[in-house]
Each structure stands twice: as C-alpha cells, then as structure tokens.
Amino acid sequence: MGAALLALSGGTWILVLRKLPLYFAFMLSSVVHVTIPVCSWLVLGEKIYATRWTGIALVFIAAGLLSKGIHEFIEIGALGSGPWTATAFDISGVLSHDTGIGAFLRALFGYSAAPEILTLVVHLTYVVAILALYLRPVRRSSPPSQSPAPVRS
Numbered sequence: 001m002g003a004a005l006l007a008l009s010g011g012t013w014i015l016v017l018r019k020l021p022l023y024f025a026f027m028l029s030s031v032v033h034v035t036i037p038v039c040s041w042l043v044l045g046e047k048i049y050a051t052r053w054t055g056i057a058l059v060f061i062a063a064g065l066l067s068k069g070i071h072e073f074i075e076i077g078a079l080g081s082g083p084w085t086a087t088a089f090d091i092s093g094v095l096s097h098d099t100g101i102g103a104f105l106r107a108l109f110g111y112s113a114a115p116e117i118l119t120l121v122v123h124l125t126y127v128v129a130i131l132a133l134y135l136r137p138v139r140r141s142s143p144p145s146q147s148p149a150p151v152r153s
Contacts, residue, residue: 024089026124033131059130064110067123074116084118 016025020064034056040046072080092098092113105111112119 018067021089031125031136037135055133055134059134060109062130063126064108066110066126067112067115067119070119070122071112071116074118079118084121085116087114088120090114110147114117116121 013025016028020028029045037048037052037056041048053141070079076087079085090113095102095105095111095113097103097111102111102113110123
C-alpha cells in the first residue's frame with residue numbers, strides 16, 4: 001500500500017509540475033507542514049498541544065523576518081543585480097500585500113504578493129528546513145536503570 005501511495009504521490013507531483021512553475025509548486029508543497037498536524041488532529045484524534053502550534057507559528061514569523069531582511073538587502077543593492085533579484089511571480093491582483101488580509105499577512109508572516117526569487121527561495125528553504133527539524137519525532141530517553149544496591153553481609 002505504501003508503494004502505491006508513493007507512486008501516486010510522484011505521479012501527482014509530475015502532473016502539478018506540468019501546470020505550475022517549480023517555485024510555485026514548492027511554495028504550495030510547504031502547506032503540508034500545517035495540513036498534516038491539522039488532519040492528524042481532525043481525522044486521527046491526535047492531541048496537538050498549544051506549544052506545538054505556537055512553535056509552528058513562530059517558525060513562519062521568523063521566516064517572514066528573514067525574507068524581509070533579504071528583500072531589504074536586494075532593495076539597497078547589497079546582493080548585486082542578477083536573475084536572483086528578479087520578481088518570481090506577481091499575484092497582487094489576487095491578494096495584494098497593501099490592503100486587508102494581505103497587509104495582515106505581510107505584517108505577521110512577511111507575505112509579499114511579488115517576491116524576488118532569492119527572497120522566495122530563502123523563505124521556503126527556512127520554513128521547510130526548520131519545520132522538518134521542529135516537527136520530527138523525538139525519542140524520549142528512558143531514565144537510567146538503577147541497579148539494586150549491593151547487599152552487605
């Protein structure tokens with residue numbers, strides 16, 4: 001069953017890449033880090049503590065701060081001018097970062113309707129790497145076994 005799901009996942013990824021640019025598909029794939037905890041809570045009834053949700057939110061906030069810093073460096077020309085400073089995409093017609101929800105997302109998570117390629121890559125790399133580390137299962141170490149005290153005779 002696992003192999004069939006893996007094959008289905010690979011086929012779906014190839015179909016998505018036929019329709020969407022790679023950078024946009026990777027951006028959409030980072031949604032998995034939020035949907036898996038939500039689905040495991042809703043479908044499987046797993047407990048997800050407030051500290052876990054807070055950690056996930058803090059990772060997204062930190063990624064926004066980092067990408068905002070990269071944007072500012074690009075804007076002042078400190079990172080040169082090359083293809084990495086070009087606009088990756090522009091969805092300001094759908095969700096502008098200047099008003100309403102877009103402005104809220106920009107203030108909280110560093111959302112940009114027209115990010116530069118380097119800004120987008122840094123943001124996605126940070127989110128994927130840090131959430132993978134944060135959400136990985138951690139084995140609890142068992143306390144050291146206490147051997148019985150020697151009996152003195």
